Amino acid sequence: MTQFLPPNLLALFAPRDPIPFKPPAKTLTWEKDRSKTPYTGLSAFTAVFEEPKDTPPPTRGETKAEKKQRRMREKQEKRKQEIDEELRLWDPHNDPNAVGDAFKTLFVGRVNYDTSESKLRREFDKYGKIKKVSMIRNASDGKPRGYAFIEFEKERDMHGKFVIV
Numbered sequence: 109m110t111q112f113l114p115p116n117l118l119a120l121f122a123p124r125d126p127i128p129f130k131p132p133a134k135t136l137t138w139e140k141d142r143s144k145t146p147y148t149g150l151s152a153f154t155a156v157f158e159e160p161k162d163t164p165p166p167t168r169g170e171t172k173a174e175k176k177q178r179r180m181r182e183k184q185e186k187r188k189q190e191i192d193e194e195l196r197l198w199d200p201h202n203d204p205n206a207v208g209d210a211f212k213t214l215f216v217g218r219v220n221y222d223t224s225e226s227k228l229r230r231e232f233d234k235y236g237k238i239k240k241v242s243m244i245r246n247a248s249d250g251k252p253r254g255y256a257f258i259e260f261e262k263e264r265d266m267h268g269k270f271v272i273v
Contacts, residue, residue, distance in 0.1 A: 208259045214266050217255045236265020
């Protein structure tokens with residue numbers, strides 16, 4: 109079948125010339141004459157060794173697990189300092205967002221996003237007079253977050269019989 113190929117393709121299948129032998133430039137390590145350079149021990153060099161008392165203590169590197177534990181511990185300590193600083197600076201009496209009486213305020217969660225403050229007021233008005241309804245909204249786009257706070261005028265109204273759904 110190859111006899112029908114053109115000569116330029118036949119040249120691709122032609123065998124190459126054999127690799128010429130060249131002797132090594134130096135004597136190989138296993139071919140050295142050991143009678144001229146025999147193997148020797150280390151006893152000739154023991155005078156150069158340092159004294160054991162002068163040897164510095166070995167330096168020990170940190171393992172991956174130790175590094176992970178150290179970083180976790182540092183992060184916990186940093187967070188604890190941040191929390192302590194925030195607690196030190198926290199003053200709920202001067203917070204502009206914390207208004208109203210906490211004992212008269214009811215938290216309502218899982219509120220549908222389409223629910224308005226007037227619907228909540230109408231729904232909870234049957235349990236007592238409502239002083240204020242606050243739907244919590246996203247600060248950036250004004251969309252409801254899904255929960256609200258309802259402040260009643262009397263504390264006993266807040267403890268009314270609510271149906272939890």
